[in-house]
Amino acid sequence: xxxxxxxxxxxxxxELGHPHRLxxxxxxxxxxxxxxxxxxxxxxxxxxxxxxxxxxxxxVAAGLMSQSREGRIxxxxxxxxxxxxxxxxxxxxxxxxxxxLPELKRLAS
Numbered sequence: 001x002x003x004x005x006x007x008x009x010x011x012x013x014x015e016l017g018h019p020h021r022l023x024x025x026x027x028x029x030x031x032x033x034x035x036x037x038x039x040x041x042x043x044x045x046x047x048x049x050x051x052x053x054x055x056x057x058x059x060v061a062a063g064l065m066s067q068s069r070e071g072r073i074x075x076x077x078x079x080x081x082x083x084x085x086x087x088x089x090x091x092x093x094x095x096x097x098x099x100x101l102p103e104l105k106r107l108a109s
Contacts (some may be wrong), residue, residue, distance in 0.1 A: 004085040006093075012086050015062040017051035018029040020047060021055045028065055035044070038067075 004012075004109045016022050027044055028035060036044075042052050056076060063082045069076050 004082070004089045009089045012062050012064055012082070015058050015064065015089055018055065018058075019095055020045065021059055022033065022053070024055055024059060024076075025053075025064060025078065031078075033077070033080075035075045038074040038076060041076060 013074060017023055022044055024041060038049075038052065038056070041047060041056075045052065055065065056065070060067060063079055064086075065078050067075055068077070
């Protein structure tokens, strides 16, 4: 697993700070390795294609997800390694001093 730098973590969190991008990310995490097509994401969120494309581009630029073409379908997948590194960053680097830190670390591993 890769370590994540403070500025990279901040960029990821900034992108996830938008409700639509957080919803996209959440859907992709729940979809697992198979990911979701752009059409399925649009149907689930009910937002215009152009708006969805903008949000996807932001998440891709932050390294939180990737896209691949499968014939006529654009498939989106969460970047599991970046996501795990982000979670570990928060638990190990940002949560020191929390009373429930041991429990958080157990949940994150």
